[in-house]
Amino acid sequence: MTNKYQHIYQIVEYPLERGYRMERVSLPNWMHLTISVVNGSKVLTVHSSIHINKSVTMYTIFSTDFTDEEIIKDLSGEISYRYL
Numbered sequence: 001m002t003n004k005y006q007h008i009y010q011i012v013e014y015p016l017e018r019g020y021r022m023e024r025v026s027l028p029n030w031m032h033l034t035i036s037v038v039n040g041s042k043v044l045t046v047h048s049s050i051h052i053n054k055s056v057t058m059y060t061i062f063s064t065d066f067t068d069e070e071i072i073k074d075l076s077g078e079i080s081y082r083y084l
Contacts, residue, residue, distance in 0.1 A: 002036040003068055008076040022073055031083065035068045044071055046083055056083075 009022040027033070030050045035042055042062040047055045058078070062071050 002034050005033040005035070005068070005072060007072070008033075008079055009073045010076065010080070022076075028084075033072065033079070035071055037064060040064065042066060042068075042071060044075055046079060048083065 006027050007024050008027060010025045011020050012023045013020055028050075031046070031048050034045045034047065036045065042064055043057055044060070044062075045055050045057045047053075058075055060075060062074075066074075
């Protein structure tokens, strides 16, 4: 089973509240994420079509106990840094 996503999460500062929140941010239309179950573990793959159709599987593997949203939140910083 593979699920497709068009968003990541970004840390947003709220000075008046003296804190931070993770807020959902849409990905560009040339990029999407998929999360698949492979051999009993979940893996996230980044798909890009900006220059060529390219897919990169992230090296981090998650237990099926993690929700897809938890996986996206955990890897959002790295996805943003590497691909945006």
